[in-house]
Amino acid sequence: QVQLVQSGAEVKKPGSSVRVSCQASGGIFSKYAVSWVRQAPGQGLEWMGGVIPSLTKTHSRQKFQDRVTFTADESTTTAYMELNNVSSEDTAVYFCALGFYGSGLFLPFDYWGQGTLVTVSS
Amino acid sequence: DIQMTQSPSSLSASVGDRVTITCRASQRITTQLSWYQQKPGRAPKLLIYPASILKTGVPARFSGGGSGTEFTLTIANLQPEDFATYFCQQTYRSPPTFGRGTKVEI
Numbered sequence: 001q002v003q004l005v006q007s008g009a010e011v012k013k014p015g016s017s018v019r020v021s022c023q024a025s026g027g028i029f030s031k032y033a034v035s036w037v038r039q040a041p042g043q044g045l046e047w048m049g050g051v052i053p054s055l056t057k058t059h060s061r062q063k064f065q066d067r068v069t070f071t072a073d074e075s076t077t078t079a080y081m082e083l084n085n086v087s088s089e090d091t092a093v094y095f096c097a098l099g100f101y102g103s104g105l106f107l108p109f110d111y112w113g114q115g116t117l118v119t120v121s122s
Numbered sequence: 123d124i125q126m127t128q129s130p131s132s133l134s135a136s137v138g139d140r141v142t143i144t145c146r147a148s149q150r151i152t153t154q155l156s157w158y159q160q161k162p163g164r165a166p167k168l169l170i171y172p173a174s175i176l177k178t179g180v181p182a183r184f185s186g187g188g189s190g191t192e193f194t195l196t197i198a199n200l201q202p203e204d205f206a207t208y209f210c211q212q213t214y215r216s217p218p219t220f221g222r223g224t225k226v227e228i
Contacts, residue, residue: 035218044209044220044221044222044223045158045166045209045211045220045223046220047217047218047219047220049217059216061217062217095165095166097165104216105213105214105215105216105218106213106216106218107171107213108156108168108171108211108213108218109166109168110168110177112165112166112167113165114165115165
């Protein structure tokens with residue numbers, strides 16, 4: 001059974017960085033791409049980018065390109081998202097999600113983590 | 123980026139009703155359209171991909187249709203556990219983009 005377990009809630013000051021982890025179990029880590037999707041309070045879903053562990057390849061959505069880093073450690077089946085220079089607009093629940101990757105595309109997400117609330121406040 | 127427009131943004135319904143949600147893409151996306159269900163405080167759950175194919179374990183009262191730019195999600199015989207927010211998503215072109223959601227309320 002596939003399970004994604006994310007790290008706990010974070011409170012950050014504006015201008016600082018936040019790192020969220022996502023550990024996968026169920027033996028499928030190397031077969032999937034790991035995406036990161038965020039949801040601001042009461043808002044919709046926004047794909048930020050992701051990593052393909054088997055290819056050591058990452059994609060970042062243009063609006064986050066300068067501030068976000070996606071990594072994955074296959075030995076621990078853990079993916080990470082680090083967001084720099086955060087502001088109040090980054091307050092959101094951050095989800096990791098697994099889906100297939102092909103032809104440069106992140107395909108729909110079959111498995112999701114439980115979400116990590118990141119609050120940015122002075 | 124491809125824009126996904128969902129309508130309505132919310133709807134009220136009763137148990138046993140049939141409801142339909144529409145999702146329009148700003149450009150043709152063939153059938154690269156998914157539907158997710160999200161309940162409060164929970165992660166989204168993938169229901170349908172591509173366009174009309176139910177994922178394993180999704181009840182048959184859910185159905186999806188459409189291709190190109192216009193898509194629908196229909197829930198027949200609405201059940202109490204179906205009251206949730208539904209999102210469409212395109213994966214035809216990167217970045218994958220979502221609609222703003224439709225909240226199905228009692």
